[in-house]
Amino acid sequence: MNYRALGLTGLKIAPVGFGGIPIQRLDQNNVNLIIEKLYHEGLNFIDTARGYTTSEEMIGKAMSLVGSEHFIVATKSMSRTYDEMKADIEKSLLNLKIDVIDLYQCHNVKDLDQYALIMSENGAYKALLEAKAEGKIKHIGITAHSADFMRQIIREMPFETIQFPYNIVERHGEDLFEIASKRGVGVIVMKPLAGGAIQNGTLSLKFILSNPNISVAIPGMDQLEQVVENAKVAKLDISFSQLEMDEMNEIVSTLGEAFCRRCGYCLPCPQGIDIPTQFLMEGYLTRYNLSEWAITRYEGLAVKADACVSCGSCETKCPYNLPIMRMLKNVVTQFELAQNQK
Structure with missing residues (x-):
């Protein structure tokens, strides 16, 4: 070692x-x-x-x-x-x-x-x-x-x-x-x-x-x-x-389309949504298999993804041109599915 x-x-x-x-x-x-x-x-x-x-x-x-x-x-x-x-x-x-x-x-x-x-x-x-x-x-x-x-x-x-x-x-x-x-x-x-x-x-x-x-x-x-x-x-x-090297380039190409780097440039959200945290919680829910923990943390957020009114302010500021509004809707869907499966 x-x-x-x-x-x-x-x-x-x-x-x-x-x-x-x-x-x-x-x-x-x-x-x-x-x-x-x-x-x-x-x-x-x-x-x-x-x-x-x-x-x-x-x-x-x-x-x-x-x-x-x-x-x-x-x-x-x-x-x-x-x-x-x-x-x-x-x-x-x-x-x-x-x-x-x-x-x-x-x-x-x-x-x-x-x-x-x-x-x-x-x-x-x-x-x-x-x-x-x-x-x-x-x-x-x-x-x-x-x-x-x-x-x-x-x-x-x-x-x-x-x-x-x-x-x-x-x-x-x-x-x-x-x-x-x-x-x-x-x-x-x-x-x-x-x-x-x-x-x-x-x-x-x-x-x-x-x-x-x-x-x-x-x-x-x-x-x-x-x-x-x-x-x-x-x-x-x-x-x-x-x-x-080719595989690393492919990973960047694949995930780069809709992957939050949590840089925070999208903030502040006019509705008060902590946007990077929404995606962080969704990751814990869908990729870490920590459903109960993720749901508890998500429900404890003062403002959740469903508060999005699709104003588009976040997307104009994202340096990675992510489809943030669509991604927030997916967060809502994922947590609704998880709640229904409880």
């Missing part, structure tokens, strides 16, 4: 890590087997989140059987205030059954307003700094989907890592990764399979790991076979055949 540095944290990690979203649908025994297989395959980076329902807790139980000292553990919270983040850190420690968390991240920060709240006197970052001083966490990171937002903070932010989408189709973060690398900031790649839209996982992981600015990619895994296949990629010397 060719381990990589996670920025300047001093942590050495396998280039492929474990994304903890999909195990929510598994039972504890299967999670135990997967975590054990990670250990035997040399994959030592685990990423989860407070918002992934039972993920933290199941990972904690599984690690206690294998030995948590074999893993570098990252989790994250959507909390934006000091009190909320302080409580979430304690909950994560309890769930994960460890005394110190290697990396704690501010989860899915969308814009400068949220960032300002996090960094304020009573913001979440203060709680993270205190937890670090107390030895409860080692390092502090941030995750986001908006390249525009990240470009506004990347050069001066105090975070030690960033987590951002990147794959064969979603390449809008490449300039961010270069800046981060020069600053010594670790780069964690989420959505390496574009939320399940890319079927050739080996090819997509090879593409990601060919970027020298990437520290680790974290595909979700809920099967032992996936752990084995992903571990093989982590051990490869990366090179591409002409056949693979």
Whole structure:
């Protein structure tokens, strides 16, 4: 295994890590087997989140059987205030059954307003700094989907890592990764399979790991076979055949017609719809097989896709010329079908 540095944290990690979203649908025994297989395959980076329902807790139980000292553990919270983040850190420690968390991240920060709240006197970052001083966490990171937002903070932010989408189709973060690398900031790649839209996982992981600015990619895994296949990629010397190059071009051509990169250029919507989030939830519903979780999250949105009045404002701003209005109608249809099948 060719381990990589996670920025300047001093942590050495396998280039492929474990994304903890999909195990929510598994039972504890299967999670135990997967975590054990990670250990035997040399994959030592685990990423989860407070918002992934039972993920933290199941990972904690599984690690206690294998030995948590074999893993570098990252989790994250959507909390934006000091009190909320302080409580979430304690909950994560309890769930994960460890005394110190290697990396704690501010989860899915969308814009400068949220960032300002996090960094304020009573913001979440203060709680993270205190937890670090107390030895409860080692390092502090941030995750986001908006390249525009990240470009506004990347050069001066105090975070030690960033987590951002990147794959064969979603390449809008490449300039961010270069800046981060020069600053010594670790780069964690989420959505390496574009939320399940890319079927050739080996090819997509090879593409990601060919970027020298990437520290680790974290595909979700809920099967032992996936752990084995992903571990093989982590051990490869990366090179591409002409056949693979042709396949990557075909993937871009196929998905590029109606694939949301979550860049946020379509916002604000006059009706208040968070458009990228609608497509994110639809992806969890149709590609991750997380129906109950996706439906709950979708129903909890203040404004859903059915509020679209087809004004077309979003489509005039989309740099990828996506048929957003049609895609929003599909979101409505997919969630209606899922609700009817319950």
